[in-house]
Amino acid sequence: MEKNNMIKVPLEKLRFADPNRRTGDQKFDTKPMSYAKDVFIRFCKNKSSVVAAIIIILLVLFSILVPIFCETNYSQSLTDTTYLKYKHLLPKNEAFVGTGFWDGCENDTINENRYYTLMALEKETGYKAITEIHDNYKENGKKYYDVRVDSYIANGMEYIDLSLEQFNDIQKWQNENNIQVIFPAVNEKTKDPKTGKELIAASKQGDADVWYATTEKGYPRVNSKGEYTACYADKNDQKYSGLLYTPEYYNYDSLRIEGDNGDYLYASVSATRVGNKVITSYKVRVLLDTYFQYRYGHEASFLFGTNQKGQDVLTRLAAGARFSLVLAVCISAINLFIGAMYGAVEGFYGGTIDIVMERISDILGGMPSMVVMSLFQLHLASKVGPVWSMVFAFVLTGWLGMAARTRMQFYRFKHQEYVLAAKTLGASDKRLIFKHIFPNAMGTLITGSVLSIPGVIFSESSLTYLGIVNLESSTQTSVGTLLSGGNGLLMSYPHIILFPALFISLLEISFNLFGNGLRDAFNPSLKGIED
């Protein structure tokens, strides 16, 4: 059955032992090995655990470093709500632009109306919202296009209100960088130059993307050459959309779009007189993509895309991961501490103390964690916040496992001869517990503690995902909150869920592998088995 495991020694190296030589009194040539070193060496032999440990280190570094270096990133500020305009952008890496992968584009089937809107955007700005057209077909009398859409450009235009300083600042930036942010204002009362009738664009009031005349159905009016009819506000056309064109407050001296001979207006100005001061406000159409560049000094490009609130998934994920990791490590440490104390008392003294204390942990262990968690949330969340009440709830039942482990170890060691010897020599209980028994139990306890970390992360993310622990009101975020945010968007924007889910899966797998390796390394009975 068993294989013959004899080591093969070459014949020339084989030498008989010298019966006269006494080896007993000689010193070892090799250095003695400490327990920790032995554990480390045996841990390193387990390749998958070492890889898992490296992955854990990388993930931890990710969650520490990304929030530090991306702190200036735009969704951090609570007062600046500009990011709300950039929701659902797809993951994009500058290096991959044009490769058809990770470039912020997605294949989509769009209807005719959307197609013309995006084409109009391209015509006006020169940026391609539709990067490729695969196919077009008719179904039930409606035309559809299979296209590849760049989500960053397709985000389109937006009306924003600016003060005079901001308006001038954008102009200055435009001149310096030669990138156009502000596009001409639209006059919704433009008249057809031939017939003199008002063109229809009224149905699209407020939609900043529409700068052209439309048919009654809302489609763009295209002439036989495929040209749009522009409805820009013109300096010479005094009535425009009810908004004031006040020449004394309007000065635009910056980039102009193609085909503009200097007559188009780039803002609708409203001026109100407060006392002696005139406060002006400029309502402008900006292209969101270039506006982002103006505002944050770099191109809009999110490695993991943005979520339903327009926050960068990368930095949110790092912040959430940091929260989850810190929480899990703290809770494991607290549980280790309480559990070790409780279990030590139980195990060392035994008898009635043990029975009473075991019944207490029986009762606590019988409570489903969901019940404990929700009760704590209901009672404490309004007083100490959801995070602290979650910590209390985790600690309340979490130490039970550690206590049982410690108790078991104490039962194992307390009747051993060396403890008896120490007792005979008059060692106090304190000394017996801390000096003699604990060091022997430590390996098991530490592994148990490490192995409990993925469990805590898992329950925390489930609880925040289900909304039992509601972190919305606090400034913290966790991986579970990120997942629940993307809940209804799985079909249309899978990246919002994909990255947090990938992260937590990787973390759980690595922690389990790492814990298993640690357990084997700390287990002296496995020593030498695999050699």
Add this chain to the structure above:
Amino acid sequence: MLKYVAKRVLLMICVFLVIISMCFILVKLLPDKPPQAMPNSDAYNIIMMRREALGYNKPLIEQYGIFMTKTLLGIDFGKTAQGEQKQILFGYDLKNHVFKGGNWGLSEQMYPNHEVWDVFLQKLPPTMLVNIYTMLFAVPIGLALGIYAALKKNKWQDHLVSTGVMVFISVPGYVYCFLIQYILCYKMVEWTGWGFPLQMLSGTNYFTWKMFVSLIPAILSLGLGTIAGLARYTRAELCEVLTSEFMLLARTKGLTRGQATVRHALRNSMVPIFPMILGEFIGIIGGSLIVEQIFGIPGVGGLYLASITALDYNFYLLLNSFYTLVGLASGIVVDLSYGFVDPRIRMGER
């Protein structure tokens, strides 16, 4: 044995009562949520009068007494609104001979004026249905994979199964839910033109083919974890048994490897596995909150979550007791079944 069983059950009841008492007092300490109706309207006054009648304004200790007798034990010999004598003992109506369960009160927020107990009973079938299907499909596959891996120990088949098991145990359940929902319900429509429905069908026709199809994504998501857990456990147990001495004896006696494995190894490895399966069967009543939420299963889990957000305390108390009972019962069944499966094991022996 009987003595031991009785002792365990009694102990379980004690633990259950302590936990429920704690829950009850903690819930009663929370401020009552004001009724949804306008203050001083008729509906508002009715709710307030009903609360008065149900003893909401009595001292806590008196409320606790009412809760213990009427709700938990289901003993009620009071008078109905019509002045008739009620005769309900342990939830059983002695007059009309029907089982009604304890009086858990009326829902105030989520299902106004519905008996909490009745709503709970309505929600139970979908939860149980999903979980029974899951067990029926997951247990055989999990066992088979575990046995296969143990028989091929340290070969590539074993490594493949073990790696898969490791991954499926570690990855949180909701991640498969997302994956399965995305692939089977969404991408499949793009690829083949047909896909599974995103959510469970509505309605109460639980045993139709369409309903079953709509449940498949949920069953798969629930089953993967169970399969992985069971496979790992079975592999570990069977590996241990296969290396034991009596297997050697069986082979020397002249049994083939197959005979020895089926007759001796498998039976013995079932000793710890069978209680585990039994425990999971009890656990299925509790269901999974996340799977129910993602796949829109109108089960107990959703009710529990909703009762927490809506602060419907009567539901909350009932479901807390339910989950506690399920947890305690599955623990006890696992412990006791060890003794029944293998008479050599005497639980609780000194």
